[in-house]
Amino acid sequence: QKEVEQDPGPLSVPEGAIVSLNCTYSNSAFQYFMWYRQYSRKGPELLMYTYSSGNKEDGRFTAQVDKSSKYISLFIRDSQPSDSATYLCAMKAGAGKSTFGDGTTLTVKP
Amino acid sequence: EAQVTQNPRYLITVTGKKLTVTCSQNMNHEYMSWYRQDPGLGLRQIYYSMNVEVTDKGDVPEGYKVSRKEKRNFPLILESPSPNQTSLYFCASSLTGYYGYTFGSGTRLTVV
Numbered sequence: 001q002k003e004v005e006q007d008p009g010p011l012s013v014p015e016g017a018i019v020s021l022n023c024t025y026s027n028s029a030f031q032y033f034m035w036y037r038q039y040s041r042k043g044p045e046l047l048m049y050t051y052s053s054g055n056k057e058d059g060r061f062t063a064q065v066d067k068s069s070k071y072i073s074l075f076i077r078d079s080q081p082s083d084s085a086t087y088l089c090a091m092k093a094g095a096g097k098s099t100f101g102d103g104t105t106l107t108v109k110p
Numbered sequence: 111e112a113q114v115t116q117n118p119r120y121l122i123t124v125t126g127k128k129l130t131v132t133c134s135q136n137m138n139h140e141y142m143s144w145y146r147q148d149p150g151l152g153l154r155q156i157y158y159s160m161n162v163e164v165t166d167k168g169d170v171p172e173g174y175k176v177s178r179k180e181k182r183n184f185p186l187i188l189e190s191p192s193p194n195q196t197s198l199y200f201c202a203s204s205l206t207g208y209y210g211y212t213f214g215s216g217t218r219l220t221v222v
Contacts, residue, residue, distance in 0.1 A: 034210045043114075043200050043213030044153070088153065095141065095160065095207030097168060102152040 003027050006089055006101030015110050019076040023089035023101045026070065030091040030099075033065050035074045038086045038103070047087075048074065079108045112137045116201050116214035123191055123221055131186045131217050133201030141207035142184040143168070144176065146197040147216075153200070159184055160207055191221040 006023045013019055021035075032051055036044035048063040050056045050072075056063045062075040072091075076083055089101040114135045123129055135142065143158035145168075155168030159178040173195055175187040184203075188195060198218050202211035 032208060036210075036213075041216075043202075043215050044211075045213070046210035049210045090153075090210075092208075096158060096166070097155055098143075098211070100145075100153040102150070 001026065004089065004091060004099050004101045007104050008102065009104035010107065011104060012107045012109065013079055015079060015081060015108055017079050017108070019079050019083070019106060019108075021074040021076075021087050021089075021104050021106070023072050023091075024070055025072075025091055025099075027091070027093065027099075028067075028070070029093040031094070032092045033063070033072050034090040034098070035061075035063055036088040036090060036100075037083075038088060040085075044088055076106075079106075081108050081110050084108050112212070114201055114203050114212050114214035116199075116217050119215065119217060121217060121219050123219070125192055125221055126190050129188050129191060129219075131188075131199060131201075131219070133184045133186065133214060134182050135184075135201075135203040135212070136182065137203060137205070137212065138181065139203035139205050139212075140181070141204040142178065143202045143204075143211065144174070144184070144186045145200045145202065146170065147200060148197050156186070156199075158207075191219075193221045195219065196221050 035048040038044040053067045064073045086103040092098045144156040157176040159165045201214040
């Protein structure tokens with residue numbers, strides 16, 4: 001079993017919808033949680049970074065971490081066609097190795 | 111512009127012919143790492159470096175070498191490439207290793 005499991009998708013939503021992307025993990029040592037966005041033929045781009053449990057908001061994006069349930073989420077409000085990409089969750093226990101989910105591909109239709 | 115630069119972007123080579131993929135960052139980051147990305151397997155870490163002359167294995171180090179002689183550069187070396195190393199490779203850097211990464215644009219390698 002993988003350390004990080006990500007909802008596989010693909011996900012297709014209409015423009016303006018609220019999108020929920022989710023990952024679960026098994027390693028209780030993970031303390032640092034990240035979400036990346038990857039457009040086709042590009043490298044991943046850091047969207048959100050969270051330490052430990054709680055919520056973090058940045059514009060239309062909200063990251064949630066529930067360490068007791070080993071569950072993290074990324075919410076996108078008022079989704080736009082430009083949000084169409086693959087979203088990767090990533091986690092780490094400390095400096096050094098990051099473990100990534102396999103990614104969820106999102107399409108936002110105009 | 112702050113960035114991670116990888117070269118080449120595309121490379122086709124033959125089995126056994128040594129190759130090097132270069133990676134350079136201009137952000138004075140201490141931490142650098144190499145990943146490969148394969149369909150169904152996601153991003154897997156090959157090697158990482160916490161600072162100059164300090165490197166360590168990731169999840170899939172077999173068949174790869176790295177060196178960190180300067181802070182800005184972290185080349186990936188395939189001494190004897192094999193077809194199972196055909197993949198999309200990313201270099202990434204981070205200020206200290208605790209924070210998220212800045213990724214390069216990727217190198218698509220095909221070994222025939």
